[in-house]
Amino acid sequence: MEMMKGLVSFPNGDLGLKEVPAPQLGKNPYAPHDVLVEVLYCGVCGSDIHRWNSPKSEVKAPNREVVVGHEIVSVVKEVGSEVTTVKPGDRVVHEIVTNYCGHCAACREGRYNICNNMLPMEGRAHFTTGGGFAKYTVWPEWQLHKLPDNITSKEAVLMEPTAGSIHTIVSRMGIRPGESVAILGPGARGILMTQICKSIGAGPVIITGVNRDEKFRLKTALELGADYAINVEKEDLQSINEKN
Incomplete structure (x- = not known):
């Protein structure tokens, strides 16, 4: 059995590097629609940092040892017998919700990310079958998206959080051109x-932070399009509204 090193979540809340079996086609819940991929990049999510820094008593861990990591860019190595949408050599990005019932009200509305019959941890590959902090992982073909040639693999690491941000701004909030956003x-x-607010013509766009954000994050926000970047430990956010 081929082994690989992975960053593993343990049932007691620990994270650690461990030699684990490499995944195989046909030996996972997604077969025969399973896709074996080689991970090119896997982003470090804020939830990963929170998990790393939190005391074990505060961590909700899966009840199994599993490789974590979910902001994945990979290249397809092998495909299951009924896979039709991707082929070996394709670069892909991954959706994180891989398990859902398909029958509840949320799933029928296309909101399988909040399946009524599946606990969040049981719906995500990086808590069940294994994620991207390893050389290989398996994924269902229906949750993979081929990358066009004009997007580099490194750029594509941000695709999963960008998709979630578009969902927030456009789908859920319905922000429109000309509307101000905080x-x-x-x-x-x-x-x-x-950046999404600016790209759809919303504005002014105000982003807030605290003292530790001032030198880098607030500065970066201004460089990337924010109209105002406010350190709320030094300035009252309401004062921006009063000035304008």
């Missing part, structure tokens, strides 16, 4: 949402 927090998602 984004509370200049993390990766906050800055991505800033």
Whole structure:
């Protein structure tokens, strides 16, 4: 059995490197629609950092040892017998919700990410069958998207959080051109949402942070399109509204 090194989540809340079996076609819940991929990049999500920094008593861990990591860019190595949408050599990005019932009200509305019959941890490959902090992983073909040639693999690492940010700004909030937006927090998602707001013509776009954000994150937000970047530990957010 081929082995590989992976960053593993343990049931007691620990994270650690461990030699684990490499995944195989046909020996996972997604077969015969399973796709074996070689990971090119896997982004470090804010939830990964929170998990790493939190005391074990605060961590909700899967009840099994499993490789984590979900912001994945990979290249297809092998495909299952009934896979039709991707082929070996394709570069792909991954959706994270791989398990859902398909029958509940949420799934029938296309909102399988909040399946009524599946606990969040049981719906995601990086808590069940294995994620991207390893050389290989398997994924169902229906949750893979081929990358066009004009997007580099490194750029594509941000595709999963960007898709979530578009869902927030466009699908859920319905932000329109000309509307002002306040984004509370200049993390990766906050800055991505800033760029999305600007790209659809919203504005002014205000992003807030605290002292530790001033030198880099707030500065970066301004460079990437924010109209105002406010350190709320030094300035009252309401004052921007009063000035304008």
